[in-house]
Amino acid sequence: MAASLITYTTVVFPLHGGDVRAPSAVFDQIFEVFLLLGTAVGVVVVAYTMYHALKYRDDGGGTDPYADKVERPEMGEMPTGGAGGRKVFYSFSISAVIVVSLIAWTYSQLLYIEQGPDPAQAEALEIDVEGYRFGWDFVYPNGHTTNTLRVPQDRVVRLQVTSTDVFHNFGIPALRVKTDAVPGQYTSAWFTANETGTYAAKCYELCGSGHSLMTTDVVVMPQDEYEEWYAETNGTAASGNEMDQRIATEATALGGAPA
Known part of the structure; x- marks a missing residue:
């Protein structure tokens, strides 16, 4: 009974990283x-x-x-x-x-x-990160896929990072997060952001002519705003604007963008 109550509480009120050292x-x-x-x-x-x-x-x-x-x-x-x-x-x-x-x-x-933090944070938000030439896809637990990473403030976020083509390296300098993206393998990283705002994520592994274009935004949102955004995704793929952005990035890179 107690275990069930704890599990239910964790799902309804997700564990956060407010007291976790980032x-x-x-x-x-x-x-x-x-x-x-x-x-x-x-x-x-x-x-x-x-x-x-x-x-x-x-x-x-x-x-x-x-x-x-x-x-x-x-x-x-x-x-x-x-x-x-x-x-x-x-x-x-x-x-x-x-x-x-x-x-x-x-x-x-x-x-x-x-x-990573204490095992009590095992129910942290888990997001799959897939690198490709030359961008990033973020897959949420409900299946929603986007190329802009949105996370809630004061919440432990665990990343499972891989690549669909060549070696990449995913890093968020401001949050001190960095890990390899290896084709066919998954590497893990975690972070928690204590302040809202937009941060930059970059590739730190020279991966081709469009390497310098392999950047994306990391948007840290208040918990209530994140929950509202997440409820509207409903397991859908990236929006039309995000897909257009990915196509434009790939086309520009293939056209010979400087590394």
Whole structure:
């Protein structure tokens, strides 16, 4: 009974990605961590170098102010002191801990991108993406096919990407989504868009003379507007304008459009 209620609730009220970290947010966070950490290390190194450069500089007096404090090695002698190598050990250990921790954290973030969000989002919107020279077809669960990708805001969207001819690569730069389109195979990608608007999807695999024309719009709509649009599709194919656009794209590409 409980399982049936959960299934019914999922269908009527689709799971959304409002509380799911989007790939774009994950990559932005990785960038910010590397930027902040790199800046901090740079500041410490420069400050340490400048401090010692000023402290032990030659003041032009002709005498060594640290003669009675530091034992200077003679020519050909190995320097002594250094606290028995403890400074080198501490600096190396701290650096190793920082680097290993950073690698482990980055790997966990990329693993999240690779595997997708929590299994609780298994009922996310699934759309098949078919690449062809030189455009994209998007097939929705009800069979509706279009060359403009429309998705709801704050909803996990899973893409199953393939190609009908040659190798392509489907990517939405603003949403940090990118995956290969391989003939006869399916690759998967996912994303969730937190802001409405129109984004650009492009092909990132040189696929012929019309490669530069292989772009399309990704329209992120409010949930209610998306549901209204989706209810009107009724499993139909692309509209007349979209079919005309596809024919025009293919004709232009075959006519020798620059790559």
